[in-house]
Amino acid sequence: MDFVASVEDIQVATFGGEDATKWRIGQLFSHSIDASASDPDPKISGPSTEKRDELLGVWNSTPTWTLSYTSPDKGPLYSQGNAQKVMSTYDMTTTVNSPTVDPYIEVGSYQANVRFDYSGPVAGKFKGTVFTKARVELTMSLKDPEVNESALHIYDALKRPERTFPSSASKSVPGETQPLHRLVDAKKQADQRTNSIKECKKVWGDYSGTPLQCDEYPFASTHEGSLAGNGRYSVRLIEGSDNENGGSMLNSMYTLNRIIDGDAFFMKIVS
Structure with a gap:
């Protein structure tokens, strides 16, 4: 250095x-x-x-x-x-x-x-x-056709959590003013992913055979994911390709900014 x-x-x-x-x-x-x-x-x-x-x-x-x-x-x-x-x-x-x-x-x-x-x-x-004190942000655009459904889901979770599932009138979701923290443990990531899919099926039923995937926010690769135990998360069915593109953006942000386990980052959704 x-x-x-x-x-x-x-x-x-x-x-x-x-x-x-x-x-x-x-x-x-x-x-x-x-x-x-x-x-x-x-x-x-x-x-x-x-x-x-x-x-x-x-x-x-x-x-x-x-x-x-x-x-x-x-x-x-x-x-x-x-x-x-x-x-x-x-x-x-x-x-x-x-x-x-x-x-x-x-x-x-x-x-x-x-x-x-x-x-x-x-x-x-x-x-x-x-x-270590540099602020790292993952920015997604509501107008980006590659990730517009992911961006809208995150926007709703941050700004309009009452529109998200699981439902809770008092729910708030971190990522904008409160940071998210990367989780690298593959087993814990898989457990959070499984839990989120279960929540999607509770709301929308069996969606297998469709082009939809269960999108979760905060991400399964964060300590604030769906098994954090505080209910501060959201799941939504979105187009599978959109969900995968969002995951690719997230992984690129991790490696470009050298985000390792426990490191903080923020979300920014733009129009």
């Missing part, structure tokens, strides 16, 4: 006899590991220096610098339940100094939370890095 830091667009104005050529700007990075949230034996290798302190003229001529951080892995251990997750935080302190003025120090002028992991095929690329 690389950070590219810079000081750019420097503008100098004469004031009080100050000599701008003697002013300095510093950037000091530091990193730490949250061992309690990481897998066993977490490690990070940082750059040879995490500090740059230069005169304004040097920054002006060379405004950027790069810091590289890596997390050494032990080979593929994901099949043993070890994704080698390393949860880390990066902070930058900014300083400004002049020979005649008290120094300015801004601690925490930049902060990032980063996860390294070796999660295998479930994450798309077998190993990689993500910014």
Whole structure:
């Protein structure tokens, strides 16, 4: 993982006899590991220096610098339940100094939370890095003919849950303001899928032999699915191809954003 830091667009104005050529700007990075949230034996290798302190003229001529951080892995251990997750935080302190003025120090002028992991095929690329506070959204359009039925079902679940089944006057369904969280356990996914199909048959009867499929939201591949135990879900019969296209979009979102078990994401339905 690389950070590219810079000081750019420097503008100098004469004031009080100050000599701008003697002013300095510093950037000091530091990193730490949250061992309690990481897998066993977490490690990070940082750059040879995490500090740059230069005169304004040097920054002006060379405004950027790069810091590289890596997390050494032990080979593929994901099949043993070890994704080698390393949860880390990066902070930058900014300083400004002049020979005649008290120094300015801004601690925490930049902060990032980063996860390294070796999660295998479930994450798309077998190993990689993500910014854990980035908001991830799966967007579907009501006008997209490939997934318009899926999109309408999710829209109703989020905005008009009284129109959905199982029926409940007080039902609310997560995904818009409350996140969904990925579930990768294949057995639990299958159990949720089976439960959702059972609910579809309760409402619409036997639909075998038709082009329809039982669509469920939240998805079977989330911890908020139909077996979460709180009734905050919806099922609906929709065109099978639409349902499958929606599933493909979901899986692509997982791998493109490196969403692994327990990671949060949101839904966004547009017209």
